Amino acid sequence: MTRLLSARRPTSAAFGAAPAGQALTLGVSLCYLGLLVLLPLSAAFLSTAQLSAEAFWQIITAPRVLASLRLSFGAAFLAALVNLVFGGIVAWVLVRYRFPGRGLIDALIDLPFALPTAVAGIALTALYAPQGWLGRLLAPLGVQVAFQPLGVVVALVFIGLPFVVRTVQPVLEALGTELEEAASSLGAADWQIAVRVTLPTLAPALLTGFALAFARASGEYGSVIFIAGNLPMVSEIAPLLIVTRLEQFDTAGATAIAVLMLVLSFALLLAINSLQAWMRRRLLGQPT
Secondary structure, rough: OOOHHHHHOOOOOOOOOOOHHHHHHHHHHHHHHHHHHHHHHHHHHHHHOOHHHHHHHHOOOHHHHHHHHHHHHHHHHHHHHHHHHHHHHHHHHHHHHOOOOHHHHHHHOOOOHOOOOHHHHHHHHHHHOOOOOOOOHHHHOOOOOOOOOHHHHHHHHHHHHHHHHHHHHHHHHHHHHHHHHHHOOOOHHHHHHHHHHHHHHHHHHHHHHHHHHHHHHHHOOOOHHHHOOOOOOOOHHHHHHHHHHHHHOHHHHHHHHHHHHHHHHHHHHHHHHHHHHHHHHHHHHHOO
């Protein structure tokens, strides 16, 4: 009888109780997040709070600051857009085709992750400088990459490519070819299959890769300072301006620019994530 009663006794899961260990893991996660993310961000906001509203506005609206912000976010957007297109193509080739050297190319995609950003910047500068291997070929055409805003875009494309490829690649592998073969058997042309079958399925992954590449590029420093030339109002990025303010012991000015970059980055990423959720809901019918 005791066994029967204990067998019929409702468990804690039946009443919706939290799984064992949830409180501990949740507490550790929040503590870890607070120490590594929220605490440094709070310090930046507190340091900026020492400035008056007028002083803060004067710092962030200075022509040099606005020029650096336009270059940082504009180049990051262009680089992410380039990676969105060509990163998607690279992921498609790696998943759908088999050819000699495929494994080597697949491994090289992760090289920007492992390569120190300063090394990448030096290598790109040596390659695209006026006397570099590619720079000397582009010079007769009137194209100068190094020490120009174009060099910033090239560096950001280099460091952002893996984010798009590695985000789209597993989705393509899981997608398979069944839907495309079914559409082809129903008489759909190749462009119709690409636009109406493949692209809608890959759109959330492509947008995620775009957001990751953009976020990575907007705050990039090491690979850019060597190839950019760092000319104020021309090729100076916002992270370099922050470092310059710190070297001048202008901590409040540096944190003001950093906070502005943080707010702008968060707003842009929030908009991209909202668009991604909308696309997933409309195109795939998945919950957000």
